[in-house]
Amino acid sequence: MIELLAPALLAGLAVAVVAGPMGAFVVWRRMAFFGDTMANSALLGAALALALQVNLYLAVSAACLTVAVVLVGLQRQRQIADDTLLGIVAHITLALGVIALSLQDSVQVDLFAYLFGDLLAVGWSDVLALWAGAVLILALLVWQWRPLLSITVNEDLARVEGVAVTRTRLLLMLLLALLITGAIRTVGVLLITSLLVMPAAGGRRLARTPEQMALFASLIGLAAVTLGLTLSWYADTPVGPSIVVTAALLFGLTLLRRPAS
C-alpha cells in the first residue's frame, strides 16, 4: 500500500503547499474565475504537447501563460465586462482542448484524468518535477512577497512607492500558470480552483495577517490532500474529488470559529 500511495501523497502535498499562498492571492485579488479560465486552457496545452511531442509540463504552462497574458490584454477594452469575457474564454479553451485531445488518435488519452486528476497514476519522476516546481514557486513568492502584497492592497500606492506594478502582476500570473501545470497530473484542471479557494477561505477565518492566512491555507490544503487520499483509499472513491470534498469539510469547520479579525 505504501509503495502505491507514497508518490501520490507526495505529489498531492507539493500542489497543496503552494496552493495555500497562491490561493490567498486568488481570493484577495478576486481571481478565482481567472484561475479557472487559465486551468481550462491547460487542456489545450496538453493536446499541444501530444501533437508536437514536447514535454507535457512545458506545453501546459506555456498555454496557461499565453491565455493569461491575452486575457489581461483583452481586459483593457471596455466593450465586454470582465466576467463575461472570462466566461467566454474559459469555455472556448475548454471546448477546443477537448476537441484537440479527441483528434489525437495515435495516443490513448484519458480525458477524465486531465479533468479530474489521477493522483494514483503519478510516478517518482512526477513527484520530483512537482516538488521542484513547488520550491521554485515558494522561493519566488518569498522573494517578491512585499511587492506582491503591495499591489494587492493598492496598486496606486505601490506604484508611487516604486513597485514595478505590471511586472509584479505578470509574475503572479506566471506563478499561477506554473501551479495549474502541476494540477493537470494531480487534482485535475477542473478541481484546482477549489483547492486554491477553499483552503484560503478557511485560512481567512483563522488569520490576523496575510502571512498567517497563507500559512493556514497551506496547512488546510496539506490536511485535505492527506485525508482525501485516505478517504479515497478506504472508500474507493476518485482521488481528486475526494480531496476537494475533504477541503470543503475543513473549510466548513473553520466557519464554526469566530473570525480572527
Add this chain to the structure above:
Amino acid sequence: MTEALVTVDHAALTLGGQAVLEDVSLTLAPGRITTLIGPNGAGKSTLARLVLGLARPDRGRVVRRPGLTLGYMPQHLRVDESLPLTVDRFLWLAAPGRTGARRDALQRTGVAHLRRRAVRQLSGGEMQRVLLARALLRRPDLLVLDEPAQGVDVAGQDALYGLLGQVRDETGCGILLISHDLHLVMARTDEVVCLHHHVCCSGTPEAVSRDPAYQRLFGTHGMANLALYTHQHDHDHDLSGDVHGGHTHDGHHHGGHHHD
C-alpha cells in the same frame, strides 16, 4: 532658487472623451505647501496623478527631479474583506524595517494605539491618519495629499494641517494638498492654485482670494468665510458645517461656462 521637485509643463489630458486638464502648468518646490482648490470634477485628483506619475499627459510634460521620493495619501483606500491586514503590516509594505520606525510614524499622526488594529476596522478619520503615517514613513521629498481632511472632524482637521506645517518645517519637503473646501486650508498654505480644468489663478492665498477668477468660481460668500477664518481661529466648528453644506454644492454650478 532650489531645484523644483516636480514641474508640470503645459500638460493636457483627456479621459473618456472629456478634457480633464487643458494646458496646466505647475511647479512644486521644496519646503513649500501648495494647495490645489477647485470644484468637484475640476481635475484636481487627475493633476495629482500626473505629478505622482500615475497618469501621463496627452500633451505637455511632467518632469520629476531624479531620485525623488514621493509620499502619497490617496482620497480613499479600501482593503478587501478577504485580506486580513493589521495597521503595522500595512505600514511595513511602504517601508520594511524596524518596528520602532512604524511606531514613531503612527505616534506622529496621533494613532500609535491603532498599530495592532485591523485596517478594515478603522474609521474614516483613523484611516486618514494611518495613511499619512505611511506616507511620512518613507521620508518623502514631496508629499501629495488628496483631500486629507475627509472624514476628519474639525478639530482633527486643524491638527492635521498643523502637523503638515510641522513636517514641512522639519524635513523641508514640498507638499501638494488637494482640497475642495478652501477655508481651513487657505491660512496654512504658501501658494494656492485654483483649478477648473485649467489654472484659473494662482498665487498667495491673499492674492488668489482677491482674484476675480477665484471669486467667479467660488462666489464672494467664500471670500467672506475665508476672512472670518483667518481672523477667528477658534470658531472652526460652526464654520465647517457651513463650508460643507454651503459651498461645495450650491456655489459651483458652472456647467460648461468658462471664464478666460
